[in-house]
Amino acid sequence: YDRLLPCPGDDLPVRIEHLFVEKNGNVVDYLCQALSLPSLYVNDLIEFGAVYHALRCSEPPETAPKEHMEFYKRALAMDLPRVKGMSVQESQKARRIVSKHEEVEAGSYMRVHVHPRRFPRQETLAGCFFSLVYTRVFFVVRCYEVDWKSRILAENDLFVVLDKPAGVSVGGSVDNLEESCVTFASRALGMAFPLLVTHQIDNCTEGCVVLAKDKDFVSNFNRLLRTRKVDKRYLVLAAFPVPLGIVSHYMRPDHFAPHLLSQDKRQGWHLCSMEVLQCHQVEWPSEARLRENGVSNCELEHDGHAYECEVKLLTGKTHQVRAQFAALGAPILGDTIYIPAAIARRQNRAIDPVLRDDGQWSEEREERWILHHGSSAPKLAIGLQASSISWIGDTTIDILLVDEEPIDRESSQSNFSFHASSPWWRAT
Template sequence: MNSVAMTVASMLFAGGCRILAVPAAARAIRIPRAALSSHHNKHAPSWGCRSSHNSNTALAGEAEFSTTDAGNLTATSSSDSFPKYDRLLPCPSHKNPPRIEHLVISEGGPVLELICKALDLPPLYVSDLIQFGAVYYALVCPQPPPNATEEQIRVFKEVTEPSVLRKRASIKGKTVREAQKTFRVTHVDQFVEPGTYLRVHVHPKRFPRSYEIDWRSRIIAVAESYVVLDKPAGTSVGGTTDNIEESCATFATRALGMTTPLMTTHQIDNCTEGCVVLARTKDYCSIFHGKIREKKVKKLYLALAASPLPTGIITHYMRPINMAPRLISEDFIKGWHLCQLEVLECRKIPWPTTAIQDKYCVEDCGWPSQDYAYECKINLLTGKTHQIRAQFAAYKAPLIGDSMYMPAAIADVSNPGLNPFGKYKKDFSSESEKETAVVNWMAQHGKEPSVAIGLQACQISWDDDEHFYEAGLPWWRC
């Protein structure tokens, strides 16, 4: 291989793929759209404030966006298809379409220089990507997906040929699977040897709200081993796969003037606000993880629901698939995860005013009655991703502003039986019929909320309340 780098996959733009234009010294190979689907979440948050929303308009709008942009790409040269790259900061208020590049290096050198040449990106931009944690490497190229092309399979076989791998001292003593494990690139001058695989997230997921927050005012407590933060909605606790820079942990570390980065001990959704514990040491990070496993950590939430719920324990079972939306069933299904929460109290309050919703970029998801809302205090008994949001929606009491689950709840109210796991689920004559119903039910859900929903982690305690902390007022009371 005589090229500086070989592009194994091209960008994913608005749900479609396109061959990347690279310098003449590099070769480009297209990867199928399905092969990159794991990198593209159509429900990823976009920056924006209050908007009218329902599942049908969301899907139609997305389809229109994809078609339009695909047409624009076809009409222009590939070099004109990308925005002009400069720096990742200042943070843009708009969301760029996903672009993930996969490279196999054929001539060794500094990682920054190789990426700049292969992808025609300015050095400062690539340097920013590395600082954001958006560049990964593996000593050996990972196995191509089942739907890979013949050319992709040929390239993979070429760079993983046993006779080629035996010549590489860096992988001696490792199995091929071990050598295919990916790690973050942490330095711009990191040397990358021939045969190394690189994955570059050219358009990281951004969090503009991070720059609007007075982070020092959000600190609840600073202890010897940990910090408790009142996390703002619209921010990420510990960052994402392609962005560890714009995170609560990073901004809290800077606000406190600490030289050692704070570490995440647990997560809450980006659209949720409230108490988060950040560890100051690796040891305490492990200790707190142990307390969570041993159920010594108690979390209380405030949820602002569109309908009332009865007090007591609510039980569902969540499908064990790590993707949104999270589907739950009222009936036990083997292999599905138990989800339990206890509604401690539920009180009727006025629906938040338009001014308050606009201030916190809370989306109007089309709930028919907006005179009163219901503030519920919840003891979370099991901690599954999206658990409160999914369980409340299944009870036809979705959280205000939850643009992912409220559209499905509205659809379920107007069409009982639409939910294949709900109270009025239908009997299916075949597995394929049921699978079609599941796909249709997932399509009733909307996109991930842009900033805030009616959910706050209002209280956290552990060791029998020896450590006890409360968040400030939720946004709907401000």
């Protein structure tokens, strides 16, 4: 260990350390000693938002590994810090350490994500030294090579609209707040405080994202999203054509990918609907363009053609467009999670026990179906762009004071509409 930068050649294996602070002291000094890490690396972890602290350790769930339960039992036997004026739940709530100057108290709990999640992309540099030809391979993280100012589509006193690049998360992750759109867009605009997230799109998706400058805008914009008053359009590059019109499925409420879909309504499953507005044949991207954007071919067979579709999102569930196109037998180019399953389903439709109820569902069949999906997320881009976003709001008092009744287009109401630049797969 030295520093978190330059980026490692690949995401390092997950390493999360759970610690009880043995004596009062500075957080950096304690972690350097407890984890045998250099101070510069610990400082980087704090800067990335990968270090958490709580006055007391919370009880692990029943499904937690055995070592976590043993760790918790040891905690119960220790002298814990005073939590006067705090409930037990409040004392167990872990918060991010945000400064290397913070002090930690003996008996308190710390969680350290030693290997924050990164999204490295391989680059190859060829060169010649006298008669010796060499190739140098190095790795970069997308956020450090983006011209962020050129990605700002619009800005006013309340919000910023960003043309998000693929390969960068919108608001960061539990172990990496630093390498995010929020952080880099805020710096590009010279803001004293970071922008706020109003909605999410996947790391591998590019296109329009609305970021807020204050919490009131976040609340109001989220209300518009809930009442479906925000129009979101996507461009999709699919391996096969799909029919025009409204497509609906039901999604199992999973926290992690893959997200399973059914054509039949099931108790507790969420409705997913989208409208395919256009679908036309285009050329399959060249190998150079795929490589430039980190798009995996995933062994998809093709005849030199792909299909660009315009989609209007009617509901907004995680992975919705990706999972629905895969369920239609037209997976999105580069989608390493859903392409393997779509290929398997095209070869044998009965292999998916969820999409259609054949009366022979079993937990074992479902687990086998999950294993047909890819295990690793796309490294950079896939054929998916949030191409436009629009809504109607008041620019003078509260930009989003819109009733749930039909909108009266008076002079105080403004129509906000923003469009992303050309998607990566189109020739420029």
